[in-house]
Amino acid sequence: MTWITIEDLHRQARRQLPAMVYDFMAGGAQDERTLQANADAFRHWRFLPRRLVDLRNVNTTTPVLGAGAAFPAVIAPTGLNSLLWPDGDLALAKAAQHCGIPFTLSTASSLPLEDIAAQAGGRLWFQLYVIERTLARSLVERAKTAGYECLVVTVDVVVNGKRERDMRNHFALPVRLRPRTLWDGINHPGWSWRYMRHRKPVLGNFNTPEAQTATARAALLSRSMDAGFDWSALDAIRQQWPHKMLVKGVLHPDDILRCKAMGINGVVLSNHGGRQLDDACTGLETLARLPAMPGFEVLIDGGIRRGSDIAKAVALGASAVMLGRATLYGLASAGEHGVRRALDILHSEYKDALTQLGCPDTAQLNRNYLQPASIPLPFPSCQDTP
């Protein structure tokens, strides 16, 4: 099987997964307009390439949060990865290490964070959901002890988005066996075989005494977050965590500036891949309106399926992008091998975009290489020409 594009991996994942699992991975909230808008946002920008530049050594590497990455990308946190492939978290982490980019483990990972730290090398980040404060404090302590490099606090899931595909499918963990689920399983024998032979997906980080308290269990079962989590609670986490910290899920410039003022190292402009508030704006739209913020890293995610999407995000000022479904499609298609393939596709497309743009180095990529797709005003440099 030759996978040439992320869309090839998407089609393969769709063929391989039972509909219920595919919908969980690929679906968004309500009418899925934000899910669609994430992809569309990239089409609103076109490249303005430069010519006659020495392009014998195009450099895709770049610093992300102070350390090198092979290209400006990070694997985004995603929960329940083992539903897609056995030990999916580990497969993603190992592929990220192999391809030279950081991996972010979700709070809702199937394997405990300590297992990933012990078994996967490379740059490991931990994503925190604040479901309950005591639980959150204990997760932060555990991530610190396990040696995670960066804490990514997700702030856009006060309540779970209304994911109507999941509601129609009666999606729940553990997977409930209904006639339709069984039929789906029979039609996807490869997935069913792997599912039966391996450990069943669980929330691997919650096998602790703190998670057994009545409030924690209620919060976990309803997948509802701490609705009182506010700036002062975020500040308490900043005080507890001595390393790099990002806030994921902000979109308003005032929130971004407040994070910066609070000593947070950067933000991930994100609408959670269109899975939370439908009609929320996209990370790329906010990015395009932000001024440069030296010393503060701005990452974005949502809809990245091409290396050229990464180039557009970097040209607009992002230090890197986060990859959600692009690498999940690889995982669902062929485990670690599929994730490596997804990363190789994106890396080589990104390098190709730089080369064709006439930009020899990620460090030189900026807004001058882009223009809006709508016909823009005359070039400032041409206005005085008689």
Ligand SMILES: Cc1cc2nc3c(=O)[nH]c(=O)nc-3n(C[C@H](O)[C@H](O)[C@H](O)COP(=O)(O)O)c2cc1C
């Ligand atoms: C199946 C799935 C599970 C996700 N789980 C989490 C999670 O546990 N924590 C989190 O912060 N974001 C989660 N996200 C959101 C991603 O981190 C990311 O913001 C989003 O996928 C980016 O959009 P994209 O999938 O179009 O690349 C999840 C996304 C998907 C598709």
